[in-house]
Amino acid sequence: DPGENPHVGSLTGEEIAKHNSRDSCWVIVHNKAYDVTEFLPEHPGGPKIILKYAGKDATEEYAPIHPPDTLDKFLPKDKHLGPVNMDTVEQEVKEESPEEKERQERIKGMPKLEACYNLMDFETVARYVMKKPAWAYYSSGADDEITMRENHSAFHKIWFRPKILVDVENVDISTKMLGTKVDIPFYVTATALGKLGNPEGEVVLTRGAHKHNVIQMIPTLASCSFDEIVDAKQGDQVQWLQLYVNKDREITKKIVQHAEARGVKGLFITVDAPQLGRREKDMRTKFDDTGSNVQNTGGDNVDRSQGAARAISSFIDPSLSWKDIPWFLSITKMPILLKGVQRVEDVLKAIECGVHGVVLSNHGGRQLDTARSGIEVLAEVMPILRERGLQDKIEIYIDGGVRRATDIIKAMCLGAKGVGIGRPFLFAMSAYGLPGVDRAMQLLKDEMIMNMRLIGAAKVEDLTPDMLDIAGARSHFVTQPEDTLALRAYDALITPNEMLK
Numbered sequence: 001d002p003g004e005n006p007h008v009g010s011l012t013g014e015e016i017a018k019h020n021s022r023d024s025c026w027v028i029v030h031n032k033a034y035d036v037t038e039f040l041p042e043h044p045g046g047p048k049i050i051l052k053y054a055g056k057d058a059t060e061e062y063a064p065i066h067p068p069d070t071l072d073k074f075l076p077k078d079k080h081l082g083p084v085n086m087d088t089v090e091q092e093v094k095e096e097s098p099e100e101k102e103r104q105e106r107i108k109g110m111p112k113l114e115a116c117y118n119l120m121d122f123e124t125v126a127r128y129v130m131k132k133p134a135w136a137y138y139s140s141g142a143d144d145e146i147t148m149r150e151n152h153s154a155f156h157k158i159w160f161r162p163k164i165l166v167d168v169e170n171v172d173i174s175t176k177m178l179g180t181k182v183d184i185p186f187y188v189t190a191t192a193l194g195k196l197g198n199p200e201g202e203v204v205l206t207r208g209a210h211k212h213n214v215i216q217m218i219p220t221l222a223s224c225s226f227d228e229i230v231d232a233k234q235g236d237q238v239q240w241l242q243l244y245v246n247k248d249r250e251i252t253k254k255i256v257q258h259a260e261a262r263g264v265k266g267l268f269i270t271v272d273a274p275q276l277g278r279r280e281k282d283m284r285t286k287f288d289d290t291g292s293n294v295q296n297t298g299g300d301n302v303d304r305s306q307g308a309a310r311a312i313s314s315f316i317d318p319s320l321s322w323k324d325i326p327w328f329l330s331i332t333k334m335p336i337l338l339k340g341v342q343r344v345e346d347v348l349k350a351i352e353c354g355v356h357g358v359v360l361s362n363h364g365g366r367q368l369d370t371a372r373s374g375i376e377v378l379a380e381v382m383p384i385l386r387e388r389g390l391q392d393k394i395e396i397y398i399d400g401g402v403r404r405a406t407d408i409i410k411a412m413c414l415g416a417k418g419v420g421i422g423r424p425f426l427f428a429m430s431a432y433g434l435p436g437v438d439r440a441m442q443l444l445k446d447e448m449i450m451n452m453r454l455i456g457a458a459k460v461e462d463l464t465p466d467m468l469d470i471a472g473a474r475s476h477f478v479t480q481p482e483d484t485l486a487l488r489a490y491d492a493l494i495t496p497n498e499m500l501k
């Protein structure tokens with residue numbers, strides 16, 4: 001009687017363990033068994049990572065990369081074998097590796113949250129307490145990471161021309177983005193695989209965004225399912241969706257219309273990633289993980305040349321082009337913005353084809369290396385839009401390397417509606433969870449109020465181009481004081497032999 005024995009009808013670990021090969025491969029995920037034999041050659045991450053768990057419980061490896069509803073969505077129902085009596089499953093006793101032991105020691109000695117005074121502090125702490133693959137995935141940029149560094153240092157080439165004797169007793173740092181009132185002109189930008197850094201994943205950012213009344217951009221490649229992230233919002237909290245366009249447009253149409261139905265208030269189509277960039281820190285840590293075998297789905301000569309990035313992005317459509325924009329405008333009423341625009345000619349095209357905005361961005365330096373920073377492109381774009389009377393035709397955002405409120409203020413002075421921030425909130429979440437995200441956002445609010453006072457602006461509308469000297473904005477290699485904060489967090493400081501570990 002099932003009432004007495006709850007495991008009646010459940011599969012046992014012993015039965016599942018018999019299906020542990022390429023010819024018959026069963027795995028356990030979240031206490032249920034699945035026959036993935038036929039799926040092996042189709043797995044974007046290659047078959048090897050699945051075969052590593054053939055006949056076993058794969059949940060721990062599976063959860064950070066795949067939203068919980070992935071198997072329900074993509075594995076045919078007849079391959080769902082049903083519940084497993086987990087008492088009968090031999091749990092592998094994983095010997096804690098020496099690296100993991102060292103990491104646990106570092107976590108014990110990590111700085112208190114109150115010791116973090118700026119967004120770079122979170123990066124410094126995260127580097128020492130995060131698991132290597134997670135740190136590598138979040139911190140990596142493409143190729144030589146020149147653009148990733150330029151994103152941050154570009155702000156140091158723009159100088160303030162502050163006004164004095166302006167009444168700044170009451171400073172209002174709030175603004176509107178796509179019609180939504182927000183406390184401060186930044187949003188949490190889309191960054192994939194939130195559970196690599198924190199077991200709860202992107203919903204931690206949802207909670208932080210709610211607390212500080214800022215907008216969260218939900219990533220297509222989130223670890224949490226889209227619905228989990230939307231369900232985690234509170235009250236009239238606003239979210240946007242970042243979209244990687246699928247080669248199968250029916251899948252994309254379903255995602256977009258479901259997002260609209262769930263109340264998402266903006267669609268940001270990522271246009272700078274027809275293929276994901278080559279992020280060597282990510283690839284390096286994947287070297288000991290068969291999961292990166294994304295190139296050849298058969299042989300054992302694993303080509304580990306793409307890391308986690310490629311494994312999760314093979315569906316992205318490289319044929320996406322301007323001719324597709326009318327279709328997007330026809331399938332949704334949400335405002336549509338292009339994320340990853342990098343030159344004024346494309347901003348003018350975006351206006352022509354009727355989208356509602358752009359994000360001037362190089363994907364955090366994770367795509368085309370030696371692409372210009374968002375703030376530099378903004379300095380190019382806005383004067384031309386003003387010349388043509390187009391500056392109010394669309395909303396312009398930038399992202400990349402924003403680490404201080406002064407970076408936000410520089411973007412606002414040039415004419416941006418706001419900025420996206422990525423890594424800092426990932427590192428804050430990975431090192432300290434929600435309290436870390438909360439503190440990071442509060443630090444930015446405190447800095448913003450102080451710096452608005454010091455520049456002589458009582459509200460964001462008072463931030464104008466004449467408050468900046470952008471003469472240096474276009475110089476790319478100039479001798480600059482060493483950016484010690486960024487360098488301390490930067491991996492380049494580890495010695496070569498550590499690099500090859």
Ligand SMILES: Cc1cc2c(cc1C)[n+](S(=O)(=O)[O-])c1c(=O)[nH]c(=O)nc-1n2C[C@H](O)[C@H](O)[C@H](O)COP(=O)(O)O
Pocket residue numbers: 137138139151189190191192193219220221242270276339361362363364365366399400401402420421422423424
């Ligand atoms: C840090 C990071 C950024 C990612 C990101 C993942 C991470 C870990 N991922 S990625 O896996 O494809 O590269 C995305 C993504 O899913 N979609 C996207 O549009 N931008 C993605 N971005 C870029 C992001 O939206 C911002 O453009 C970038 O993070 C801004 O730079 P900062 O991190 O310096 O703030």
